[in-house]
Amino acid sequence: MNSTNGKKPEYSAWWREEQPHKELPEHLQALLKQNDPAFIDELKKFAYQSFNNYKYQETRWGGYFTWVRNKTKNGSWLWTLYLNPHPLARQAFHELFTHYTYGEFVPFTKVEVPKKGLVSGPSHDFYSYRTYSYTLIPFTDVYFRYIKAIYKLAEWKRDYKTWAVLAHRFDTLYGQGYFSNKTRHYLRRRTWRTLRNTGRERPSDYIRMSMDVLMQLDESYGTEFNRKYWLFNHILYHNSTRYRYRSDGWTIVNTDDQVAANPLLGDREEAFPDLWDTYPEQLWKLVQEARSGQVILFAGKALRKGNFSFVKNIEDSSLKTLFKDQHPVRRMVAAAMICDRLDPKQTDLDTWFDLAISQFPEVREQAYHFLKTNMIHWSEEQLGSIVQRFVSKLQTDDLAEAIVADWVQLFHHKLKPVLNRIATLQLVQKLMSVSIPAIQELGLLLVTQMDLAKYPLDANSLLPILSEIESPLCQMARQILSERFTQLQITPSFLVELASIPGEDHQVFTTQFFTDRLLWLVPFHAELIPELWKRMLRNDLPEEVCDYIREDLLGSLFWSELEATPLSKVLLLIDSDSTALQEFGARLIQLIQPEASQLTFEQLLNMAHCPVALVREEARGLILQIRKDLTDDGMVNLVETDWADTREWMFSYIKTLSRDEFTTDLIYGLLDTARDDIQQFAMEMVEIHRKELDMKELMLRASESPYPHIHEYALQLADEVSWDAELVKRLELFFRTVLFRVNAGRKAKKKALDLLMSLGQQSEELAECVVPLLADVARNETKKELERILLVLTRIQTQYPNLSSPLQLIN
Structure with a gap:
């Protein structure tokens, strides 16, 4: 470039000249001049056609398809479209950047193709991997240069609508190979820097720009904080104590369980909260119209905490309309606002009860939160009234299981003091007979308030609930059993069934239950222990149940009671195919301490060959008691074992034999084995006893x-x-x-x-x-x-x- 007077001329970006490039096709220009709304749909089809790849169908060979590239691609028409001041052109431009589901996207693919034999098919470039949706203007080499120019021009001219559309796209960018991560990071940081500076210099513009961005967001952003977004997170969480931003992204620094349970609680987290407080109408618009749950939540929280007077003046009909909305967060905010308007002391119970039995859990949660916060001001008559209302509702209407479950939680905690008014055996039996777990839980809760001396209860009725170890009901049933076991009708069969319920958590409970009541259990021993022994041997029970009965109950709590176990039953354990039962049998051998004469030599040999080390150890000790009866064949049998401890033990024993006890048959037997180490041992013994041996016969x-x-x-x-x-x-x-x-x-x-x-x-x-x-x-x-x-x-x-x-x- 030539210089003038030795100075370089100032650089002027091409986009500042605002000169159009490629014109739109004539049929689109004609529709635009006629102000025909069909222009928008035709433009979308043109956008699809101008970028798409095409498949060539070679019909001669029976429908063979191959890909060909449309070499006439030129994305500058998008720049030209943006420069067109026509309102329809501007509307069409913004709609081109809409995200579509596949079903919404398909109609745009039905376009005329430019050459006979070409069939249109959606390119993967149209797909956004970040939002799981399709877009007609993919950020590829065809369009990206012009998109950046449009963004800069919109920023310069304060075209906030266009700026927000592109800022939203930058926040959801997924590189897909057309630009670097540094470029993506730069664009995302620039959008927030622009918005932040606007908030400091032009507050009203900040609200407008933020509104334009937030109104574009939908559920693809998720219902909870997502660290992959930048601009969106800054708008909603810039001042958060839960989330922190760094130069390279966002991170979660702590979690708040209370906020997780009720998202409307907690401190405000958005950027420029004071600015938002001056525009409650915009926040209310977000509550009513935003598509993202996070945006609705932000707006609702900001209104309730910063503009309570505005909330109080919202028409009841407007709030009730929100209950018909499909978005759960919108319903939750509406319920919270209704609760905000209730008198904490003289509460309108009709309004509160309608919220408390709503079909929507998020609505019920707000009613329960109101009760938790304000019931300190409620009289006993008021609390009793809502209990009676619920019981009556339960008996007359078919309430959803989830509603009943929520109410049971209320009964279990805040309403527990008034339960003794309605706790009767008839009501408990009625509730326990219903197959809905939450109603059964209510029945259990009433049991805790019943006078069991007046209404005796069979413990077997608790077994179905105790067996559902994943159910919240189970814990209640355990509590009843633990606290009121002397008032329940308990039999040995019940205790056996209790011990046969699988699950580690349940087994911990059962062990503790038995341990705390060992003396109370003594009268049950005569029936209980034999039945537990039978359960231990059953093959149709889960392995964990058999293991638990064997190790924790019979092998621990009731161990001393097994000292009188017949030896024949113990040997059956050792002869079983189960290693665990063999080990248990070995422990019983140690406990019983039988004499070797009580077992046959064959039984001792079988024990010495047992896979369980403890059994082999006990067998060796018993064999030593009768070592005078140990024959050459018996010694060879013992060294031929698969277990090194028994083999080495017998090697050592053979070495201690005197010359009179050592025989040639023993050597021959050792040499005839299949194991190299035994044969080598035999050769060593030959050297020791060479004088006593016939070498020819050997x-x-x-x-x-x-x-x-x-x-x-x-x-x-x-x-x-x-x-x-x-x-x-x-x-x-x-x-x-x-x-x-x-x-x-x-x-x-x-x-x-x-x-x-x-x-x-x-x-x-x-x-x-x-x-x-x-x-x-x-x-x-x-x-x-x-x-x-x-x-x-x-x-x-x-x-x-x-x-x-x-x-x-x-x-």
């Missing part, structure tokens, strides 16, 4: 083993044995097994081959047995081993020329 027993390393061990014993032809023949199958084993036992093969070649050269009798074996081996061995075998066979043939041999010597 070698023969080892040769019968199916395990290669035992075969190797048998060959190691061969050097200590005197060989003859009969012994070689007895071991022929063993030698063939070792020598012809495939891909295993190389060391044993070499040892066996060396042994045979050595034996074959010791005597003609041995050679006669060995030569056929060596000949068969020679056919399958490698060249190196074949040469060795042939050399030995040649020597044998030379040494014993009359011996039949597969070799023929040539002189």
